[in-house]
Amino acid sequence: MKKNDEQSLSFLGLGIMGKPMAKNLLKAGYSLNVHNRSQKPVDELKKQGAQKANTPKEAAENSNIIITMLPNSPDVESVVLGENGIIEGAKAGQIVIDMSSIEPLVSQRIAGELGKKGVEMLDAPVSGGEPGAIKGELAIMVGGKEKIFKKCLPIFNVLGKSAVLVGDVGAGGFAKLANQIIVAMNIAAVSEAFVLGQKAGLNPEKLFQAIRGGLAGSNVMDAKIPLITERNFHPGFKIKLHDKDIKNVLKTAADLQVPLPLTELIEQIMTSLLADGKGELDHGGMIRYFEKLAGVEVRTL
Template identity: 50%
Template sequence: MSQNVAFIGLGIMGLPMAKNLVNAGFTVTGFNRSQKAIDDLVAAGGQGASSVAEAVKDADVVITMVPDSPDVEAVVTGEEGVFANAKAGALWVDNSSIRPDVSVHLAEAARAAGLRPLDAPVSGGEAGAIDGVLSIMVGGEPADFEAAQGVLNAVGKTIVLVGPSGSGQTVKAANQLIVAANIQALSEAVVFLEAYGVDTDAAIKVLGGGLAGSKVLDQKAQKILDREFAPGFRLALHNKDMGIVTSAAREAGVVLPLGALVAQLVTSTVASGDGALDHSGLFRGVQRLSGKVEAPVPA
């Protein structure tokens, strides 16, 4: 098991993942744009770095967990990036959610630099990251996947190699399509139930016990009922992911009618000013369409 891990991107998901690696016995060196997150990792037993180059220079495994395709490109390329500064043979595990074509391109560049790339986006939200039970869909070479088992098991529970480089990102795009459609349906159901004065707590309980039950219902229904939209996964990021879904579908020549509609509804909610909210904030978009606008959620 490789012991030295560099973790680039200590956000809502990244910081608890890095802490779980520390708890699993890895030596973790973190870098983030904001110093507070680095300080939090240090307080948990990790180490801090002042740059990407410093973080990765002695790492056996480099993990990146940043918001979007351009962000990944920014931290791995260039003179100060991962590819130029990580030691030959190091594993590069990208837990970010980015475009599959970008992931394939960066994997080729990583191999040319002597690294072993895995695209390994995660699902499970902040709660899954904190509890170390994320679902991780991995693209890359089987030998590299096997070599990364130690770090992956420290942060996830369901960990599956789904194909060559880029495959993990493709599966993550499908995941985000399913999640967004489920949250939209749940939001519409709650608006419908409230319009008829139903005991919504009781309704959610019985719905959860039948075929309508889902992890989305388990994790997001109470947030909707409580109008508590502190971000576990921001709507702005889900909007980005739905753009990946619709773009990749077009390139593949497949039609996603529901996906296209849900993508527009996510964009509408973000455009209305709710991008910083949890993706359960899609509920507010349904409220607007129904003429039941509530006061803005405090930032």
Template identity: 45%
Template sequence: MSERLGFIGLGIMGRPMALNLLKAGYELHVHARREASMRPLADAGALTCASAADVAQRADVIFTMVSDTPDVEAVILGDQGIIQGARPGSVVIDMSTISASATRRIAAQLGEQGVAMLDAPVSGGEAGAIAGTLSIMVGGSEAAFERVLPLLRVMGKRIVHIGESGAGQVCKSCNQIVVGATIAGVAEAVLLAQSAGVDPARVREALLGGFASSRVLEVHGRRMIEDDFEPGFKARLHQKDMRIVGEAAAELGLCLPSAAMISQYLNALVGQGLGDLDSSAIAKVLRALADPESLV
């Protein structure tokens, strides 16, 4: 285990991902904005650091897992950011979901100092982070990818090098369109069954055996039927991801109507103060179109 690792961002996803690296026997240096977030990692044997720059000084490979593009920019390029401490030859792996164009700008600035950057957003939610079975979509140089692949395999099951810098983030945007559109489709199916007086659980059971089967139908269909929207992936974070999709579509001059509709469902959820529910609570928005009293 020659690589010394750093991990910045220890929230609902970052904490279990970092713990898996520790369990695999790697030396791990961690930093988070709140000391309480670092405590479980410190208890498991990680070394805590005062800043992102401090992490970068101590580590050969530095992971980041934070909320949005400005957070990544601050963590990597800020006054106490990774760029202030990273040595030539080190690798930064950003596993957040952010703008592809911002990723390319950050990678270029790190590259000027001899630091490689990979964008490696993930899919699979908290359960996948805990189990180490995430899908990881990677952009950046082939050489850097091959170097860190053993580390990514600790956290993920399906790991694909998509292409050059920013390609991983583009892939994640594609993922969020497909997931959001499928959630909306499952929510419409559940609503139709319920409104017609047909048992939606039986409908889901039947559909799982046919071409309509999907992980979304399996997991989120159950959530909708049981009205259980405890977050695996919060609606406000999916809203942020769809904002990134919209920005990319505007940059490229694309019409993505399904993505726009998903954004509106999520805007409605967040606007009603329900942004901390799972994004499958899109079902609540559809119910409210039929029964306005049902949203809250």
């Protein structure tokens, strides 16, 4: 697909992830309409060439592909199917790409409603956090029709380093749930290990260098330990949002009758962090739970 008026885009949701993603599309030469609940990021993107859409309906009326990047399932349902929503301005042949992390069954229901108007949908959640969004290096997990995926692949190539069609609509969401289990457990494992090391008197930076090249090494460790040792918990992905994903995992697992005992434990840890006022921290801040129990802080010695 070429970057011309026939490929005008709208981007709805300019938060931690959405704003840098929209910026990358502008840099790549796409014509972009933007919409967000708060005005500040809209003004910022207007200075870079974007046009403002006052409502999701207006965004759909003025573009052929509409991308949403929103916090949760109710937000996506409201923006797509609600009053002045995308569905009210959409017409046959348009494409909605939802890149939010929501319940797969909700994605399927939304796709069904859009399909009644001849509008196609891809669910395309991402992994990589704010750094990946800024660099255009997200991993994108896509569900939908292959021909629609191929049509949108140039967009995905701007936003990410990989985009994989996993299956039909909803499959992207199922893949993201699996991803979020692994990331959460990896953070928890890294947290326990480094709290143990700190309590034993090890320098966390030397511990990091000692084990990162072996089987225990991971992208999560590489991304989070340098920030943890600096006590930098500025959110690339908030604990409260990861908790939302884990709750979606458990709801989906219950529907499918899949026992996930370790994920249940992770959810309890995250609930404890939320109760302790830590929900706005980066999810690497999960280590604060383990530090509090052990009476130490993992930091540069």
